[in-house]
Structures are given as C-alpha cells and as structure tokens.
Amino acid sequence: MNYSRIGIWLIVAVTPFIAAMIARFIWEAVVNPYPDKIAYVTLLVLALLSAYVLFLYLTIKPSRKKLQRLPVLVWIVVIVTAGIFGGFVHFIRFIPSSEGDPLLSKILAGLILLGSASAYFLFIRLLWSFWRARER
Numbered sequence: 001m002n003y004s005r006i007g008i009w010l011i012v013a014v015t016p017f018i019a020a021m022i023a024r025f026i027w028e029a030v031v032n033p034y035p036d037k038i039a040y041v042t043l044l045v046l047a048l049l050s051a052y053v054l055f056l057y058l059t060i061k062p063s064r065k066k067l068q069r070l071p072v073l074v075w076i077v078v079i080v081t082a083g084i085f086g087g088f089v090h091f092i093r094f095i096p097s098s099e100g101d102p103l104l105s106k107i108l109a110g111l112i113l114l115g116s117a118s119a120y121f122l123f124i125r126l127l128w129s130f131w132r133a134r135e136r
Helices: 003-031 035-060 064-068 070-094 103-135
Strands: none
Touching (some): 003 035, 035 070, 070 103
C-alpha cells in the first residue's frame, strides 16, 4: 500500500473543509465587526490554521517520535486551548442572541460546550500521563 497517496488524499480531503471554515469565520467577523466577535473569530481561525499545519506536518512524514516531542505537545495544547476558549466565548455570545431563542438551540450549544470541555480535560490528562511516563 502506498502511504504517500493516502497522505495526499487526506490533505486533499481536509483542505477544502478547513478553507470553508476559515472563510465562514472571517465572513462572520466582517459582517458583524464587534470587538468580542473579532477576538473569538481570530482565536478560532488561528486554532484552525495551526491544527491544519500540524495535520500537514504529521501527514507528510508521520512519526511517533514527532508526536512525543515536547514542542509538538505544547503546540497541540495551545491549539486546543485557543479553540476551546474561542468556542466558550462564542457560546457566551450565542445564548442571549436571537439565534439562541429556541430552547433546543441553547441545550445543544450547552452540550457541545460540555463535550468540548470534557474532551479538553481528558486530552490534558492524557498528555500529562504520557509526559510523566516518559520522565520515569
């Protein structure tokens, strides 16, 4: 099996998705240029771009050693933290807005935020355990 073709296929499949999400976030900030919206859109766009660069880095030459290096782990934590923080600010703005009027919208937004926060803390715990196991 040719893994370089699979890597190229992954890159081609993910690139339009990331480009569309970034364009949507930037469009959202241009349409309603409020300072808090620009702040969380900037965080989300930087998190997406960084995650994409990390994805490219690991797809072009996959290696378990790369994933275990401290700078890469810190980079991953910063990306995920920026994404979670941007999502939290978006949640805070969404709840009182007119888009959040239906109760189901608020429940779904809360579930997404709860799931994201739970996954974030699980992710941090796993990274901490990997780091501690490596130090021993």
